[in-house]
Amino acid sequence: MVGYKLRMRDELEHRYGELRKQSLKMANQALRIPDTKLTLVDNTSYAAFARWQSHPARLVDWDWPTSWHSWKTNYPKRFECATWKGERLIGFAMGRPTYHATGLRLDYIEKSPEASEPHLDLTYLALYAYATLLGATHVKIMNPINKNVRDYYEQKGFKYDLRSNSCIRKIV
Known part of the structure; x- marks a missing residue:
């Protein structure tokens, strides 16, 4: 039984891994900012993250490498x-x-404290592409960390839902 579950999980990982790659390819084709790209998370990402992990202006303290595993x-x-x-x-x-x-x-979602680029806008391209490939009707950002962040999401076209503590945007 364990082997069957593992095989099914591996099949899901492969199938959805292909969709993740396709969504990033679609998002990268839509980018209009020179020298900017969206990738899957990997060891190179973690090495780069280590440069701003302990930055004093960092708003959250997520341990991406551990959480990611x-x-x-x-x-x-x-x-x-x-x-x-x-x-x-x-x-x-x-x-x-x-x-x-x-x-x-x-x-x-976390932006480097040293970055000035529109991280949410860039991420949204990939999020929207992946949601579309999945046949989703909406995207939602869970648990905005404070009112300023929630207001920012609302300025970007999301609507705050108190019940789920999330900001929701329909896919059209």
Whole structure:
């Protein structure tokens, strides 16, 4: 039974891994900012993250490398994205489809405290592409860390939902 579950998880990882790659390719084709790209999260991302992990202006203290290992193991349908400007990491994002697969939730997003690039806008290109490939009708950003961040998401076209403590945007 364990082998069957492992094989099924590996099949899901492969199938959704291809969709993640396709969504990043679509997002990169839509980018209009020179020397900027979206990639899957990998060891290069973690090495770049180490440069701003202990930055005093950092707003959150997520341990991306440790969290990522658990996330990758538990969510084969996950969304993942590392955003780059040249060789400089702008930020990370990870999420997963909603339980009924009608939406795609963004559970974690973090921008380097030294980055001035529009990380949410760049990440949204990949998030939107992945959600579209999944057939989702909306995307939602879970648990905005404070009112200023929530207001920023609302300025970007999201609507705040108090019940789920998330900002939701329909896919049109």
